[in-house]
Amino acid sequence: MSEHILKFSLNRCTTVERMEDNTLRSVCRLRDTFTRASVEITARLPDLEIVSAGAEFEHEWLEAPDTADILRKLTGVRVGPGMLKIIKGLLGEKEEVRQIVYMVEECCHAVIISLTKDFLEQAPANDEEGKLEFFSTMVRENIRLYNRCAAFGPGSRLVEGIEPAK
Numbered sequence: 001m002s003e004h005i006l007k008f009s010l011n012r013c014t015t016v017e018r019m020e021d022n023t024l025r026s027v028c029r030l031r032d033t034f035t036r037a038s039v040e041i042t043a044r045l046p047d048l049e050i051v052s053a054g055a056e057f058e059h060e061w062l063e064a065p066d067t068a069d070i071l072r073k074l075t076g077v078r079v080g081p082g083m084l085k086i087i088k089g090l091l092g093e094k095e096e097v098r099q100i101v102y103m104v105e106e107c108c109h110a111v112i113i114s115l116t117k118d119f120l121e122q123a124p125a126n127d128e129e130g131k132l133e134f135f136s137t138m139v140r141e142n143i144r145l146y147n148r149c150a151a152f153g154p155g156s157r158l159v160e161g162i163e164p165a166k
Contacts, residue, residue, distance in 0.1 A: 008033045014106045016114040023051070024114065026107035030099065034060040039103035041074065043111055048079035055100055062096045070097060071104075079108045109148050132157060 010032040019025050022045045030037045039055040053074040055067035073090040077083065084105050091101050119138075124130030135158045139145045146164045147153045 012106075014110040016110045022046075024111055026110045026114075028103040028106040028110070030103060035099065037099060037103060039071075039100060039107055041104065041107045041111075043079050048111060050074045050077045050079065053104065055103070057100060059096075059099075065094075065096045065100070067100065070100070074104065079111050083108050109144070113145075113148065136160070136162075 010030075012028065012030045014026065014028040016024055016026045019042070023042060024045065025040060025042050027038065027040045036058045037056060040053065041050050042052045043049060044051050053071035055071055057064045057067055070091055074087070077086055077090070087101055087104050087108075091097050091104070093101070123134045135151070139152050139159055140162060143162070143164055145152050146159060146162060150156070152159055
């Protein structure tokens, strides 16, 4: 393990795809120097109820939790406001599940963002300052978007002056 201390890499990717007319699948994949993990949730529209969840988790020194048993608790949870508190309450906050909790949250946020596509297309097409104001207002009105992607992360012009609650 010590040979990896000065060589660290991290790659995380989250995708959403429509499986059927009423089902979305969101997958968050993580690979870093110490971890190889994948979390998948399936949510049914229109209520965004999680109908299934699964994960694979390997870590250099953490014991892999029983992901099937842990994630089964998510069945019936709705993607939406308060979900992080619900997810932490159901899955716990032990060190070996912390990354899985984060990845489940990423999957849920990706589902929400994928459903905002039509709204995002309403941004002014040929007006850069108008786009800036449009997206900045969007984040101010839904602060949960803050730091959910690079465009809405600290240092971005889109979120200048926005201070999320601690």
